[in-house]
Amino acid sequence: xxxxxxxxxxxxxxxxxxxxxxxxxxxxxxxxxxxxxxxxxxxxxxxxxxxxxxxxxxxxxxxxxxxx
Numbered sequence: 001x002x003x004x005x006x007x008x009x010x011x012x013x014x015x016x017x018x019x020x021x022x023x024x025x026x027x028x029x030x031x032x033x034x035x036x037x038x039x040x041x042x043x044x045x046x047x048x049x050x051x052x053x054x055x056x057x058x059x060x061x062x063x064x065x066x067x068x
Contacts (some may be wrong), residue, residue, distance in 0.1 A: 003044060006033055026052075 006025035014021040014037075021037040032052040034045040047055070058064060 001031075001046065003028070003033055008035065008040070010037055 003025070005028065007027045008023040008025050010021050010023050023035050023037045023040070025033040025035075026049075030048065032047045032049060034047070036042055
């Protein structure tokens with residue numbers, strides 16, 4: 001998959017201290033790409049827009065929160 005046109009963005013709440021961040025590219029036709037910001041040439045995860053929206057909805061609903 002050619003990701004050369006990907007416009008990668010990081011969350012606005014991510015700092016510039018080299019922490020654990022992911023970058024997302026949503027400008028690609030029919031897919032959303034995710035990569036590790038510390039390893040931009042490493043592997044990428046690819047999702048359909050529907051899969052990505054389901055993931056985001058799950059995050060917002062707290063489905064992935066760790067039990068206290």
